[in-house]
Amino acid sequence: MRVLVVDDEVGLVRALRRGLTAEGFAVDAAHDGETGLAMAVDGEYDVLVVDVMLPRRNGYDVVTALRAQDVWTPVLMLSAKDGEHDVADGLDVGADDYLTKPFSFVVLVARLRALVRRPVAPRPAALRAGALTLDPASREVTRDGRVVELTVRETALLEYLLRHAGRVVGKIELLDHVFDTGGEDPNVVEVYVGYLRRKLGRDAVVTVRGAGYRVGTV
Template sequence: MRILVVDDEVVMTRALRRGLGAEGFAVDVAHDGRTGLDLARDGAYDAIVLDIMLPGLSGYDVLQTLRAEEVWTPVLLLSAKDGDHDVADGLDVGADDYLTKPFAFVVLVARLRALLRRGAVPRPVVLTVGDVALDPASHVVTLRGEPVATTAREFALLEYLLRRPGQVVGKVELRDHVWDGDGEDLNVVEVYVGYLRRKLGRDVVATVRGAGYRVDG
């Protein structure tokens, strides 16, 4: 398995190269964001270890560019910031995992192996269908590039459907996940689908009679 490590701490990257090599990984190293981005674009890597604070381009910039270009290589973000919002920001921009410095080498290896087991699965940061786009990080929905105001329930319903493009999702599943199965009548799903259609267009969410709803990505 080939791993790309992008970090400007030279001593640490040397140690990681030796340690990961001893674990059977082939390791390439970059010490700035631009070089890391070029390698990640052109190299056939099974996973990327990416620091956030980098010269040239930040780890966030590298990651967002890769995901925008549909490069789905699993990414483990490294950062000295360990706040809940820092972790959430990293995952929202497209990371697959987040590890704070300082870290135990055995934990890094274990998390890399977990990423490798999952493999490179498309995980777009912004979910789109036709002219509609939903950004989970900024909590913004747009129609042909213009923001559309949505309630929290409308947003959650649309996000759940957009994460399952082409799949028929039943009313019970939608109620249980969007309304947390808290005793809401199933008709509430139909009502909120109607709200979304009025705001985004009737063709955004298709009704599959007797089965549920579907969006086609």
């Protein structure tokens, strides 16, 4: 779990880094809003800890900018102790939780854990054609419900064919989209179609002489 801490109190940041590292988090830190925002945008973080009071750009601003750029990483805001209006503001802006300083480290970790458990990204549906299925996420291929072990290249070929199921796909097209070699020898395709047939059954891929290959019914 990668967490970004944006705070300008070096002591607190150091403490958090040590504590969170011990808890198994991978910790990055930024000391002002501007760089924190930049890091949050293109860094792939699982959760952010953002102080409200920050140089160059305050915490609200950072969160607002993030959400405006379609970054929905969960944010835990740290607000100064005085001023309860901070809290409502933070939640309105798009933060997911807040803690007032001084806060308990135990509570912080518990909250972070709760935030990280975000709704699992909806899995793209499995590709399917007849008795064949291919799950893009797990790279698992089945024939008649039975799992079949394929190599990376074989899977890539089958995936391309499945994504164009019912259509005749030319060898040159497959060469371009599936195989890395700049070469033009379509024999590689033939070889790999052979591998697929051997593992998935003779009729898994049908040859259209002079045109290419087809998977699935028309």
